[in-house]
Amino acid sequence: MEIYKLLPQTNCKKCGETCMGFAFKLLSKDLTLDKCTPLFEEEEYAEEKKELEELLKPITEAEMTETGLVIHEELCFGCGNCVVACPVNVAEDPTGCAIGKGASSDKVILKVENGKVKAANIKTCRRFGKYRILCNACITPCPTKAIEFPGG
Amino acid sequence: MICLGCSCLCDDLDFKNEDGKITVSNACLKGFKRIDSFNKNRLIPSINNEKKSIDDVINKTIEILNNSKKSAIFGLESSVIEAQNESIKLGEKIGSIIDNFSSVHGGYLIEKFLDGSVKTCALDDVRDNCDLSIYWGCDPMSTHPRLMSKFSYYPRGKNRQRGWEEDRNTISIDARKSLTANITKKFIKLRPGSDFELFEAFKDVLSGKLPKIGDKRLLMDVGTSIKKAKYGVVFAGDGLDYSRERVNDFIDLINDIGFKLQPVMDSIGFSKLLFDRFGFINSINLEDKSHSEDNSIFNVLKSDDIENILIVESDIASYLPYKIAKRLKDINSIYIGPHNNLTAYLSKITIPSSIAGVESGGNVCRMDLKEEKAEKVIDSDFLPSYDILNKIREGL
Structure with a gap:
């Protein structure tokens, strides 16, 4: 909704979508902001354009996995709290991550490598798939807020 | 491998070395940067900022220690137990003061x-x-x-x-x-x-x-x-x-x-070693095995009669007030350590050593006093600090 509020809201369909549809496509990285031509051509939207670019920065710049997990590498210092707290990691690696050690299985989602956390096997995350839930086990223990799901 | 980045001593690190490019799994950024620093910012052997050979700087150190009446040994909180034992032996031989970081904090x-x-x-x-x-x-x-x-x-x-x-x-x-x-x-x-x-x-x-x-x-x-x-x-x-x-x-x-x-501090291991041997954790005069506040690094550098100080693998100058740290420039200060830092910059003699737990092995002590064995994972030409201390002691 925050993205939608900043769009022109004229439903001109130059991008092939309504403004609400375009907002969702921006979030899922299917479309980029430059597809909204009025925003770039008409001066009255200059302020909104600037705010939108600021808002979408984490999505466009950070390393984003196909399912929406964003890791800000510049903030991460590899404490491994998320690795140990993630319930999928615990289930997949009961003798490693579950008892505080580093990941020893290939099936884990989060793993620390060269001092930064890296995501893999993202399809097994509890936030995705048929029975998804709003799990925040990796976000809460991060002291620097280096992990986020911009999609909510 | 075991990480010596802090006193947690994480023992679950996975180390890979492929043609000089290293990959370390499960280490935090602090631990990884310590391991990754094996080819960055290394110290060179020098006397008064002039590059010398490693034998020259060790011989010069021996000469200084032989001619001094009052000397001090400081640091060793990030060293292996072998180096800590060597420094005590050296201190006993020259009758110096021995102190560690616990006199500054905690x-x-x-x-x-x-x-x-x-x-x-x-x-x-x-x-x-x-x-x-x-x-x-x-x-x-x-x-x-x-x-x-x-x-x-x-x-x-x-x-x-x-x-x-x-x-x-x-x-x-x-x-x-x-x-x-x-x-x-x-x-x-x-x-x-x-x-x-x-x-x-x-x-x-x-x-x-x-x-x-x-x-x-x-x-x-x-x-x-x-x-x-x-x-x-x-x-x-x-x-x-x-x-x-x-x-x-x-x-x-x-x-x-x-x-x-x-x-939650470093330097607990060396403090324990000194406590077991002498009954005090820091600021010990090894000549008469006595403890006094005057023997802490802060007071030693403030006093006028100190002639030389041997600092081993500790960047103490970064923690001291500028006026006190500046004193390192006036006395014969010798720094043994793997990397360049403020203490090395202020010291008259610098002796490069290997990175403990990366280029040389040894026993180490975790913050809860559990002993672990660190292993060497990278080959290097640098001498471990315990070998340097041993050479200095034998040369005296």
């Missing part, structure tokens, strides 16, 4: 931790049993990044199967909202130096009275958690420096509530 707490006046615990027991951890004046997320994820809060333990969400509680007590306070369940903010007011408030709460200061509801809440806790641990750090004269009250409080103490 020595009063490490002394109480070692002399048995408070209950202590192994970190593995903390993982299996701890249900309430209090971080008092320390920020392990900044200083010991994997302490909470490996031992104290996030892992599932033998008797704490439901992990951090249900089985464990955490409280952070600090002067500012630190990184640790961002993730603990409760946070009590204190003015620096007002810890004793909180000791009194906790005593009131635990004896069923209303506290006189602070957020009464929060303190009552914390008091209830303390009463309920079955296995509580207080992790204490440098923040207590401001209340060091009330340290006995702090120890009494921990004993009263039946908790265990774990200082």
Whole structure:
């Protein structure tokens, strides 16, 4: 909704979508902001354009996995709290991550490598798939807020 | 491999070296950068900023030590036990002062931790049993990044199967909202130096009275958690420096509530070694085995009669006030260490050594006094610090 509020809201369909549809496509990285031509051509939207670019920065710049997990590498210092707290990691690696050690299985989602956390096997995350839930086990223990799901 | 980045000594690191490009899994950024620094910013052997050979600098050191009446040895908090033993032998031979970082920060707490006046615990027991951890004046997320994820809060333990969400509680007590306070369940903010007011408030709460200061509801809440806790641990750090004269009250409080103490500091291993040998943890004159405040690094550098100081693997100049640190330039200061830093910059003689735990092995001591064996993972031409100290001792 925050993205939608900043769009022109004229439903001109130059991008092939309504403004609400375009907002969702921006979030899922299917479309980029430059597809909204009025925003770039008409001066009255200059302020909104600037705010939108600021808002979408984490999505466009950070390393984003196909399912929406964003890791800000510049903030991460590899404490491994998320690795140990993630319930999928615990289930997949009961003798490693579950008892505080580093990941020893290939099936884990989060793993620390060269001092930064890296995501893999993202399809097994509890936030995705048929029975998804709003799990925040990796976000809460991060002291620097280096992990986020911009999609909510 | 074992990481010597801090006193957590994480033993689950996975090290790969492919044509000089290294990959380290499971290490935090602090540990990784220490391992990755094997080809960056290395120290070169020098006398008065002039490049010399390693034998020249060792011979010059021997000459200086032979001709000096009063010398001091400092550092070794990030060295292996072999180097610490060598430095004691060298100190005994020349009758020098020996001191370590605990005289700058937290020595009063490490002394109480070692002399048995408070209950202590192994970190593995903390993982299996701890249900309430209090971080008092320390920020392990900044200083010991994997302490909470490996031992104290996030892992599932033998008797704490439901992990951090249900089985464990955490409280952070600090002067500012630190990184640790961002993730603990409760946070009590204190003015620096007002810890004793909180000791009194906790005593009131635990004896069923209303506290006189602070957020009464929060303190009552914390008091209830303390009463309920079955296995509580207080992790204490440098923040207590401001209340060091009330340290006995702090120890009494921990004993009263039946908790265990774990200082979150480095230099505990070397302090233990000195404590076992001489009965004191720092500031020891090895000539007559006596301890005095005048022998601490701060007072030694302030005094006029010190002629030379041998600093081993410790960037002490970064921690001292500029006026005191500047004194390193006036006396014969010798620095043994793997990397360039402010102490090396101020020292007259620099002797490069290998990185302990990366380019040379040895025994090391974790913060809960458990000994581990570090292994060599990268080949290098640099001598380990214990070999350098041994060469100096034999040359005297």
